[in-house]
Amino acid sequence: MEREIIKEINVNSIMTRSTLPVGGYSVNPYVGCPHACRYCYASFMKRFTGHTEPWGSFLDIKSWEPIKNPHLYDGKRVVIGSVTDGYNPYEKYFRRTRKVLEELQGSSAEIMICTKSDLVLRDIELLKKFPKATVSWSINTLDENFRTDMDKASTIASRIEAMRQVYESGIRTVCFISPIFPGITDVKAIIEQVKDFCDLVWLENLNLRGGFKHNIMEYIGKAYPALLPLYEEIYDRKRTGYWQALEQDIQQYALQHGYPYRINDLPYGRSERGKPVIVNYFYHEKIRRHK
Numbered sequence: 001m002e003r004e005i006i007k008e009i010n011v012n013s014i015m016t017r018s019t020l021p022v023g024g025y026s027v028n029p030y031v032g033c034p035h036a037c038r039y040c041y042a043s044f045m046k047r048f049t050g051h052t053e054p055w056g057s058f059l060d061i062k063s064w065e066p067i068k069n070p071h072l073y074d075g076k077r078v079v080i081g082s083v084t085d086g087y088n089p090y091e092k093y094f095r096r097t098r099k100v101l102e103e104l105q106g107s108s109a110e111i112m113i114c115t116k117s118d119l120v121l122r123d124i125e126l127l128k129k130f131p132k133a134t135v136s137w138s139i140n141t142l143d144e145n146f147r148t149d150m151d152k153a154s155t156i157a158s159r160i161e162a163m164r165q166v167y168e169s170g171i172r173t174v175c176f177i178s179p180i181f182p183g184i185t186d187v188k189a190i191i192e193q194v195k196d197f198c199d200l201v202w203l204e205n206l207n208l209r210g211g212f213k214h215n216i217m218e219y220i221g222k223a224y225p226a227l228l229p230l231y232e233e234i235y236d237r238k239r240t241g242y243w244q245a246l247e248q249d250i251q252q253y254a255l256q257h258g259y260p261y262r263i264n265d266l267p268y269g270r271s272e273r274g275k276p277v278i279v280n281y282f283y284h285e286k287i288r289r290h291k
């Protein structure tokens with residue numbers, strides 16, 4: 001791994017009221033993310049933090065006033081890793097995500113972790129002490145070469161193995177198939193790999209905006225030239241036919257396999273083993289308008 005620019009910073013509180021649709025609180029023990037995903041939506045963070053370095057090349061390690069009363073968060077959803085990965089490789093040494101979990105012990109906060117790492121396995125015992133905890137791994141390919149082109153996170157094989165172990169330990173798991181790359185992400189093949197140890201499958205389409213649109217289009221042109229017309233159709237001419245067809249295909253597939261299928265929903269609870277609930281977060285408003 002190339003060396004990142006690391007510094008320690010002080011913040012007043014590690015708990016931030018969330019503006020995400022899932023509500024509750026966001027917790028980001030780091031600023032920046034060495035996983036450096038090419039499509040990272042969180043890279044907009046740079047603007048608010050004064051960083052001018054390329055996304056993925058810096059990491060601020062937060063220190064904060066300890067949480068005095070964890071019960072303030074009873075029953076509240078706490079999302080760890082909305083604009084960083086709390087289990088990036090530096091967490092092994094700095095243990096800031098673990099610190100948050102320790103400070104929240106005793107509360108009935110609903111912990112939701114989003115990661116691309118297997119390091120979360122270290123904290124299984126802490127997570128099990130919360131009445132509600134969920135760990136989600138983003139997986140948008142089974143092809144390690146494509147994965148290496150897209151991020152510097154854990155291998156897909158190790159994410160899937162971590163999902164299996166966390167599921168077997170009794171913690172709810174999610175396979176977040178995101179972002180779905182048209183013509184590259186094989187949603188059904190991923191579901192087949194994980195169906196026995198995930199409760200939910202979330203689906204989200206690739207959304208190209210800001211600085212990374214050009215980079216991704218350039219990458220597709222070089223690595224997958226046959227797909228470039230499809231990408232131009234979707235991202236330049238804003239056609240939604242690909243997503244509509246994929247949505248119908250997955251809905252049909254879910255029906256055939258007896259997987260419950262939902263749209264823009266966040267159900268709670270565990271699923272029957274081997275029957276994950278599939279939740280689609282595609283652009284429904286846009287698709288409806290288009291129809």
Ligand code: SF4
Pocket residue numbers: 033034035036037039040041042043082083084085116151153
């Ligand atoms: S792991 Fe998440 S936060 Fe980190 S670079 Fe990738 S998408 Fe961004």
